[in-house]
Amino acid sequence: MKRFLRAAVSANTVTVTVLAVFLALLVGAVLVVLSSEELVAEYGYFFATPSTVLADTWAAIADAYSNLFKGAVVDPADVSGAIAGTNSWSAVFGPVSETLTYTAPLIFTGLAVALAFRGGMFNIGAQGQAVMGCVGGALVGFLIPLPPVLHLIAALLGAAAGGALVGFVAGILKARTGAHEVIVTIMLNYIALAFLQWLISQPGIHDPTRTDAISKQVDGSARLPLLGTGGLRVNLGILLGVAATIGVAWLLNRSTSGFELRAVGLNPAAARTAGMSVGRTYVLVMVLAGALGGLGGGVQVLGTAAKLTGQVAGQIGFEGITVALLGRGKPWGVFASAVLFGALHAGGNRMQSRSHVAIDLIIVVQAVIVIFIAAPALVKAIFRLRASRGAATTGLAKGW
């Protein structure tokens, strides 16, 4: 408790994070205005009626962001409706359910990137690992008939194995030949995607009733059970995400391998001098990170997607990178930023349908947040913050 309080008060990182989110939303607001033909036209005669123009600008931004909030957290109208009895309580929890549904895979892919970060490696391959996780999970899900609970466990293991395989390739190449993991994982992302595209058109995998590239449906016994009723989509994945966060936190902070991992990440030469096998640690880190990324894909395919398509993994792996950067490589930081990004997704859907602001806006917001997080000096310069000791410093910079 004492440690927590000290961290919360002293951490300049919190200030930087909050300001980064604020600045990103500001950039988003500017884009909302710039992309609105009516508003841009109004600015043409700004000096005629400045107050109207400013009021309209404010209205457009407020409309977009209030829908973002209502879609991500709660819509007050639904709450009063539920109290009055005009709509169900499940509608009230709808936004939270959507947020958690989008959060679950991001926790895994975020942890996949964060774990590798702590081991001194930049795992850009979470996307490829998630893709192979989708493949592994779905193949076990519709090819191997098993009893209910066992089937789900086997499918999740299949997903983890698929991702771990991709991670292993990057790890072993780094350990044996020194090939830079960034280059290898970028390339593996596209190899995995091409493999997925090839696989879904193969006989036995492809859904024979469909003409487009789509696989068979995952058996019901391998699907992640829903947690809510009344059409809420949130499933067991979010609880698995909490468990994974606890597990990674324990691994990093309490276990011997976690200690070796961090030691290698901070200073490989010193770790080797201390008798640790740097190469073995690299392989282990990448296999674990790959398994986590694979589970992210597994949660996606066994949860909401239920079948393989070319886009089944969406962008969860690439978003895992931004999640991990925002979470500063710490397990619970990753968890919190995954929730934030999940909320942006859920809210973005409503913002798109109600305010007619394209959901791509949230990608910009995410990127800008992370740019400011990665350049704390920039945030300090903008807000003229005092430099504080032990504060957020620029991340490690290293070459190819």
Next chain:
Amino acid sequence: MATTLTVYNTPQVAPVTGFWSRARKAGLAFAVLGVLAAGVLAFQARAGAPARFAVGVTTTGFAISVPGRVGAIVLGIICALTGGVLLTGRYDRWLRSLSALGLGTLVLSVLCSQVAGHTMALGDLARTTVLGALPLVFGALGGVLCERTGVINVAIEGQLLTGAFAASLFGTLAASTWVGLFAAAAGGLFIALLLAVLAIRYLVDQVVLGVVLNVFALGLTGFLFTQLMQRNTDKYNFPPTFAAWRIPLLGDIPIVGPALFRSNVFGYLAIVLVIVVHVGLFHTRWGLRTRAVGEHPTAADTVGIKVGWTRYRNVLLGGIVAGIGGAALTVGDVGGFANNMTSGKGFIALAAVIFGRWSPLGATLAALLFGFSQALAAFLGIVGSRIPTEFLGMLPYVVTIIAVAGLVGRVRAPAADGQPYVKG
């Protein structure tokens, strides 16, 4: 500090003097692939079906006819024998020429077996290769300019995408292809400016930065595409396109003509840029300074070269070049912009930079190789080959992994690539 691709902490790396030298590894690969081509792929061809290779851009006209299966077997065996020669380890001096022979016969063998029963228009294949390679060439040149000066550029994808978007938007608004071209350069410059300021001034990790800038470009172009272009295509996303300029005599040379001398402004611009960047980097004062800053900034600073300014200038130049590459996709080709239309081309360009060993000519050749594999994949898809086109599409990525892993040859990045320079 891991400064090169080959990190020092690699105890198991086989020294070059070991049995598995580069030549032997390459030989083993050629032997296996040659046997596969002669023994498996050749028998996919119908017996007696000829493979016709037309010289022109259409399947009619003068054509060379090769018996498909026999040709595939013979060429595959030559490839395997080349591999065998390399495996003996006595002909390491001839590694380059033997590798070229092995690769050439392998490709031809595969072509014979897959084209059997069809006609392949070589002129068209060459043109498709160059067309597909154009954005990669621009992107790779931009990457080379950036990385030679010591700033890692993972944001090529974002620069291409922003360039493609800006070319389409402003090309449409001004109803001018040239405005589109300059807007694309400005779009690439915008991403490069963010990269330069954040990497050089604020010392952000450049790989992280590049990845995030790609996300930023994807979100920004995607947002404006949905908000503006999709709602009003005619007003925002209907740019004019560059017409092809055919150079009289040169354009009539078989195969080379359609590839190089019948293209639009982007094709000629690419040829000029490759030469300019090559000569500039290796034969001018600017190039020497650029490379000095990329290899050893402290030494460069000591002799009075302004490290920060040199880096800014080159990163921005690289952005302009890559942005123009994006325009090749819109005003240079199909016209309109589509969401995420680069779909990984920037990463293939990055692969070309690395596979081409950070040299302009090498990167261009790598880009052409990748363009060729794309063109081949498209052709094989059309004739219904049994080689999955997805596997051909993996080629750029696989050869890049092989290259960085040092399995065949070894690549080394500029020594100070990715390291911010703090005067001290």
